[in-house]
Amino acid sequence: MKKKHYNVLIIGSGVAGQTAAEICRAQNLNVAITDNREFGGTCANRGCDSKRIMLQFSELLYKSQNLKGFGVEEKPKLSWKKVQKFKRSFSDPIPPNTEQKLTDLGMSLYHHSPKFISDNEVELEGKVISADYFVIATGNIPRPLDVEGKEYLKVSEDILNWKKIPKSVTFIGSGYIAMEFACMLATLGCKVTIVEKENNALADFDPYLVEKLIGKLKSLGIKFVFNAEVAALKKLKKNLKVSYNQDGESKTHKSKKVINATGRVPSIAVLDLDKAGIEADDNGIVVNDHLQSKSNPKVYACGDVSNKSLPLTPLSGLQGYIVGNNVVKENSKTLDVPCVPSTVFTTPNLSSVGYLEEEAKSRYKNVKVYQGDCSGWYNAKKENEDTYAYTILVNERTDEIVGAHLLSPEANESINVFATAIYNKMTVKAFKHMIMSYPSFSMDLKKMMENENRRR
Template sequence: MTTKHYNVFVIGSGVAGQTAAKICAKNGLSVAIADKQAFGGTCAIRGCDPKKILLQFADLIQKSEQLEGLGIKKLPKISWSDIQNFQKSFTEKIPKSTEENLAELKIDMYHQSPTFISENEIEVEGKKVTADTFVIASGLTPRKLNFEGAKFLKTSAEIFHLPKVPKSATFIGAGYVGMEFCFLLSTLGCKVTLIDSGAQALSQFDDFLVDKLVSSMKKKGVKFVFNAEIESVEKKKKSYKIHYKQKGKSKTVTSKIVFNTSGRVPATALLNLEKANIQHDETGVIVDDFLVNKTNKNVYACGDVSSKSLPLTPLSGLQGYIVGNNILKKNSKEFENPLVPSVVFTHPNLATVGYSEAEAKKRYKDVIIFKGDASNWYNAKKGNAAVYAFKIIANKRTNEIVGAHLISAAANETINIFATAINTKMTIDEFKKMIFTYPSYASDLKNMLKDA
């Protein structure tokens, strides 16, 4: 078996891996990168980016339905095949362009998941490879479910290859991905059921706003089944029967397709990390503040697979930058988890940044809660939107805003204003002095900070 040596070997070609690899290559180090899937990463090819392309058409239908009879005479017709071709025009060119960019930097590429055989050796594509430093940026992979018939489940990535909108679909898991794709398919005419083992959807978001989103989606025909345990999935001639237990009773639902949206876990199973003395657990590869593995100091981890990350592309890029620079100059960059806003791209959007109400009450002696339903405010009424609400949290002692939670058609953008306010330790009084464009959703934000 031939042996090749590199200064740096990167595992994973998403934003984190590419960023680290490019920094090292541009500074004269010999670099290789490996990925068992198409080069470019989850977000760009089978995640965030193509998902948003599809979701905008569901947004269009939803907005049109809200305004039907108020100026919209006929609802637009959607061509699913054209939508799929449109999103593919973005995604299909990414692997080639990614490889071309890496090749220009003389980065060697391997199209297979490597396996560690010792602390500084891997096997990949039938070759033994050694490296001074390894960077694990392999991301996340769909969580495997263990019940009879689990092999029949599809992943969310397969939605980007559906030839047509199915007549019915069942999603197992009510997190970001499950809720977003439930919204997409149900709005485009699919009969959707969502099953979750928990008591509510989107457990990391504010209950007050989640309840409003779930109620809105129910009115659009989505069936929610909470506190349920999947027992099996049975393949029929042209459909699947999902057997589940709820409140001690066995129940079933039948649909044309079943998706596993129960979450994602660190993609480390194929790497044989134990052979390389790389500490890891369910949070990913265990790293310190310099993103160095705790037990193998020649290994870095960045992006979603890092124990110090969240599954968000901007954070992956930041961590890749830190790793690349720390390889060039040891411990030169330290990772500090930044304030990160999160959005569920349903319609309306559900967004959050900073502390939840429960977290704020644990952290501060006294808090101020601004909470309300804004569905009778101008911006909701002009779009005939049934759902618009908020919860803003401030530290009573300092009057600083410490958390914000929004549900509206524009929450994905307006949450960034609160992110800025929290980052700059802005007080309620300072925020209310700001002037925003009017009449915009941003102009509503000051009105949310009236008497609690």
């Protein structure tokens, strides 16, 4: 078998892998990069970028419906075929453009999953490839759901490529993916059901706001089935039958499509990590603060596949930067996870940054809690929006803002103001001295901290 050696082999061509590869090439290291799918990674090809393009059209319909009778006479008519074409105008160029960019930088490109055969060798495309360092940046994949009839399950990527909107869809799971796509599909006229094994949705978000969001989604026609464990799927003549157990009873539900939205797991199963002595757990490859494998110093991991990551593209880029620099100069960079905001792109958006209430109260002796409903405020009323609320957490001793959670039409943007405040350890007093543009949702942020609601 032919042999080849590189200074660095990057496994995965998403944001993390590309960032690390470019840093290594800038230092004239001999770099190869491989991916078993289209070059460019999940987010750009089949994830958040495509999702946001599509969601904006359901948001347009939602806002038009809210303002019907206040100036909007007819709800816009949507051409799903043209929406798909517009989405592909973004995603289709990504793989060839990415490959061209990496080739122009002098990298060798491969298109399969490697398998480790020793601590510094892999088998790839019929070759034995050795490297001084390996960077694993393979990201996450949908969590397998091992139930009878699992072959009928679809995943979020399938939704992005549907030629038409189905009449009914069932989501198994109630995380980001389920809530966002459920909201989109319901707005587009699809009958949506969410089946969740726990007693609530979006476990990593503020419970007060999640409850309000669920109420909003129910008003859009979405049905929630909590404390339900899916047992099997069966293909019928026109539908799929979902069998589940709830409160000791066996129940069924029918829909045209069933989506596995139970979460994502590190994409490492095909790499044969054990043959290279690379330790991994349920959260990914086990790394130190330099993102170096604790069990094999020749290996680094960055992005979603690292056990120190969050499934957020900006953090993947940061990890790729750290790994690239550490390959060039060992232990030169350390991961210090910044204050990372995240958003569930439902209508309205649910956004979060910093600590949740329970986390804040376990960390600080006394926590001020500013929490309330502001659906009667100007910014909500001008859009005829009935769902607008917040939870803001403050360390009483220092007066510093330590957590912020927003449910609003523009929470995905407003949350960045709080991310900046928390990162800079801003106090409530200093925050209130800032001048925001008026009228804007950002202007409301100061008003949210006028009256303390609760205290530990």
